[in-house]
Amino acid sequence: MEKLNGLRCRECGRRYPATPVHVCEFCFGPLEVDYRYDVLKTVVTRESIAAGPPSMWRYRDLLPVEGDAAVGHHVGFTPLVRAQNLAEELGCREVWIKNDSVCHPSWSFKDRVVAVAVTKAKEFGFDTVACASTGNLANSVAAHAAEGRLKSYIFIPADLEQGKVLATLVYSPTLVAVHGTYDEVNRLCSEIADKYRWAFVNVNFRPYYSEGSKSYGFEIVEQLGWRAPGHIVVPCAGGSLITKIWKAIKEFKTLGLVDGPVATKMHAAQAAGCGPIVTMIKNDTDVLVPVKPNTIAKSLAIGNPADGYYAYKTTKESGGFGAHATDDEIVEGMLLLARTEGIFTETAGGVTVAAARKLIEAGVIQRTESVVICITGNGLKTPDALYERLEVHVKIKPSLSAFDRALADLKSHAV
Amino acid sequence: MPVHVRIPTPLRSITKGNAEVQAKGHTVEGLVEDLERQFPGLKERLMDESGELRRFINIYVNEEDIRFLEAKKTALKDGDQVSIVPAIAGGG
Numbered sequence: 001m002e003k004l005n006g007l008r009c010r011e012c013g014r015r016y017p018a019t020p021v022h023v024c025e026f027c028f029g030p031l032e033v034d035y036r037y038d039v040l041k042t043v044v045t046r047e048s049i050a051a052g053p054p055s056m057w058r059y060r061d062l063l064p065v066e067g068d069a070a071v072g073h074h075v076g077f078t079p080l081v082r083a084q085n086l087a088e089e090l091g092c093r094e095v096w097i098k099n100d101s102v103c104h105p106s107w108s109f110k111d112r113v114v115a116v117a118v119t120k121a122k123e124f125g126f127d128t129v130a131c132a133s134t135g136n137l138a139n140s141v142a143a144h145a146a147e148g149r150l151k152s153y154i155f156i157p158a159d160l161e162q163g164k165v166l167a168t169l170v171y172s173p174t175l176v177a178v179h180g181t182y183d184e185v186n187r188l189c190s191e192i193a194d195k196y197r198w199a200f201v202n203v204n205f206r207p208y209y210s211e212g213s214k215s216y217g218f219e220i221v222e223q224l225g226w227r228a229p230g231h232i233v234v235p236c237a238g239g240s241l242i243t244k245i246w247k248a249i250k251e252f253k254t255l256g257l258v259d260g261p262v263a264t265k266m267h268a269a270q271a272a273g274c275g276p277i278v279t280m281i282k283n284d285t286d287v288l289v290p291v292k293p294n295t296i297a298k299s300l301a302i303g304n305p306a307d308g309y310y311a312y313k314t315t316k317e318s319g320g321f322g323a324h325a326t327d328d329e330i331v332e333g334m335l336l337l338a339r340t341e342g343i344f345t346e347t348a349g350g351v352t353v354a355a356a357r358k359l360i361e362a363g364v365i366q367r368t369e370s371v372v373i374c375i376t377g378n379g380l381k382t383p384d385a386l387y388e389r390l391e392v393h394v395k396i397k398p399s400l401s402a403f404d405r406a407l408a409d410l411k412s413h414a415v
Numbered sequence: 416m417p418v419h420v421r422i423p424t425p426l427r428s429i430t431k432g433n434a435e436v437q438a439k440g441h442t443v444e445g446l447v448e449d450l451e452r453q454f455p456g457l458k459e460r461l462m463d464e465s466g467e468l469r470r471f472i473n474i475y476v477n478e479e480d481i482r483f484l485e486a487k488k489t490a491l492k493d494g495d496q497v498s499i500v501p502a503i504a505g506g507g
Contacts, residue, residue, distance in 0.1 A: 011471070023501040025425040026460075028471035030503040110507060137507045186505035187475060191498065194424050194434075203504045210506075238506025290482050299507060304480065306503045309470065 004064060005034040007207055010310075018064070020124055020199065022206040030306075031207045033064040037254055044255050046226060049218075056112050056215035062251060063116055063215070064208045070122040071148040072115030074104045076215050080223035083373075085340040086353075090360050094370040096229065097337070098220055100377070101345050106143045106167070107378035108136035108346075109216055109241065114201060116212035118144045121199035127151060128198040132189035134182050134237065134299045135164030136377050141201055142171035153198065155185050161298060163381040181293060183304045202238075210240045217248025220372055221258060228253075228262045230369035231320070233356040235348045235376055236268045236277045237300040239311030245374075246314045266314050267364070268322035269355030271295035271330065274303055278322035280312040288312075296327045296385045297347040299377060321364045325354035331389055333357070334379065344379035352376075418446060418491050421498040429454045443474060444487040446497065461499070471502045 007016040011029030022031055044061050052058030056076030057069050079099045087095035100109040114137070121129050130153040131141045138154045145152035152173040156165070157180060168175055178185045193203040201209045221228055228249050234242040246266050253262045270278045273295030276288055288308040293301035305311065315322060325333065333353035337343050345353075356373050359365045379386075394410065396402040417437040422430045430436050431454075438453065440446030444466075451458035463469055467487075474481045475498040481489045491497070 023425060023471065023503050025428075028425065028460075028469060028501045028503070030471070132505050134507050182505075183480070184478065187473070187478070187480075187498070187500055190423075190500045190504045191421065193504075200504075202506050206504065206506075240506045290480060292483070302505065302507070304473070304502075306505050 003036055003039055003061060005036055007031040008034040020120075020126075020204045022204050030310075033207055033211055035062070037251075041255055044257075046257055049222065049257075056115065056212070056219075059215050059218045062218070064211050065116060065119050066123055069115060070119040071144045072105070072111060072118070075111040075115045076103065077219060078103050080220060080372075081341065081343070083341050086337065089336065089340050090357055092360060092365075092367050092371060096220075096224070096370070096372045097341060097343060097375050098216065098372055099343060099375050100216065101343065101349065101375050101379065106136070106139040107381065108140065109213065109376040110136045110140040111144070112215050113137075113209045113212035114140040114144045117199065117201035117205045117209035118148050118150070120205060120208040121150065121201075122148060124199070126197075126199040128153065130189070130193070130198045130200045131155065131202050132182070132186040132200075134301055135160050135168075135381065136299055137202065138168040138175070139164060139381075142168045142173040142175075145173060146171040155189050155192075157182050157185055157298075159298075161382050161384055163383060167381060182302050183290070186302075186304075210244055213241045213244035214248035214251070216241070216374070217245035218252065220245070221249060221252050224370075226257060226259045228258055228260070228264045229372045230263070231265045231267060231359075231365045231371040232374065233267045233269055233352055233359065233365075233371065234374045235300055235352045236270050236311050236322075237302045237305065237348075239268075239277050239305040239307030239309075241374075241376070242266055242268055243307055243310045243314045246318060264318060265320035265365075266318040267320040267355070267359055268311055268315055269352040270322065270324055271297040271300055271351050272324040272326045273297075274301045275324045276303060277305055277308045277311045278324050280308065281315050281322040286312055295330075297325075297330055297351050298382075299346060299348045300351060321359060323355035323358040323362075325351045325358070329354040331385060334386065335389070337375070338379070343375065345375045346377040346379050346382040347385050348377050349375040349379070350385075417493065418495045418497055420446070420450065421496070423499055423501055425501065426457065426460060426499065429457050429460070440491055442485075442487065442491060443476065443481055443489045443497070446491060447487075473500050473502045474498070475500065
């Protein structure tokens with residue numbers, strides 16, 4: 001099946017063959033994969049998808065790979081959880097958690113983009129993959145490079161959480177810690193990618209890589225019973241995920257796979273200490289003003305997001321909005337999700353829960369409408385944010401009487 | 416001693432294949448004028464019709480984004496390193 005027309009500039013429309021390039025030579029706009037929807041319409045059905053594997057590869061026809069997945073065969077198809085306890089706490093009727101904190105193999109949604117990028121790297125014959133990362137991408141690129149027996153160069157800001165450094169090093173990549181912010185790491189990687197012939201998943205492979213995020217949106221619709229929700233709250237770092245979830249919903253609509261209307265409002269969640277996209281939304285301007293990040297949500301600490309402009313346009317086009325979360329609100333968000341639903345997310349998830357709460361309280365999200373909260377990473381990667389907030393409650397000697405005393409003590413305190 | 420300017424791949428067809436060129440200017444704006452004199456056609460790739468930097472281009476002076484400095488009015492001195500970098504890259 002010839003499903004691709006190659007790449008196309010999102011700004012000026014110039015066409016390029018499907019090669020490892022990411023910006024338009026003329027206007028520097030982003031290149032996007034151009035699908036032949038007329039062809040896809042004849043082959044992609046609910047039945048064809050349902051007959052696929054329980055992974056993101058059930059949507060393979062809508063991803064820019066030529067053959068089978070080369071790595072990451074079990075990525076995706078994570079739980080969409082009906083969060084009734086959280087809904088009661090938020091005063092809402094229908095709340096869902098799309099839980100990529102348990103995405104295989106590296107516990108974040110980044111496995112989706114990396115599985116596509118590394119498969120493409122192998123298709124194009126590269127022997128080395130690389131990335132600039134705030135942590136989750138580092139974990140995922142290193143893991144999939146190991147699986148694909150490729151060399152990997154991973155560039156991170158030197159002040160990253162220890163959990164994320166460890167969960168990269170374990171796969172034996174070449175890890176380069178750069179003294180600087182993520183934005184400085186990213187700028188350096190753009191220059192390195194220009195010089196070395198490596199598959200930089202989020203630089204020269206970005207058109208393919210970013211398409212992997214669509215699978216998160218496809219799954220939301222399929223798992224809701226081929227229905228589009230009223231609202232989706234999405235954490236924003238580089239701003240790509242929110243645009244690709246929206247694209248996924250529109251593609252399903254184009255292919256006639258969605259029941260009922262598509263009126264989903266896309267909302268952006270960012271930290272107050274690094275929220276340039278939400279600032280654009282609040283000021284209703286398409287000009288991004290970069291910031292120097294200062295937040296505990298390090299995985300979202302991108303002060304100069306590449307897709308900021310498109311993330312803003314996605315919220316605007318869909319009728320959504322955005323909210324900032326302070327560091328305290330981020331921690332409260334993490335604890336709220338854990339306490340109500342038994343789901344332990346990283347700081348980015350705390351941002352999303354906190355933002356959803358604010359949007360509900362402000363009346364932007366109506367309490368009678370359905371809302372999906374995007375949880376994209378695992379709490380065990382960022383324990384640092386919580387150590388000071390949690391205490392070991394009871395320490396006793398191994399005797400029944402000691403326990404009886406402790407229990408009586410706890411009960412008296414609880415009253 | 417002039418300013419050193421790093422040129423990204425999409426613009427090297429204009430700079431005769433050079434990845435780094437030298438140019439003069441007291442500000443970024445002035446530098447772009449000198450680049451245009453040396454390499455006709457370069458300016459319109461960097462600036463729009465009203466003289467504003469295009470959305471998908473970032474310029475760095477000694478590794479700092481000029482939007483944190485004085486934007487196109489950012490002052491330059493001899494020996495400075497200027498990088499022209501496509502804006503679309505990265506993410507988590």
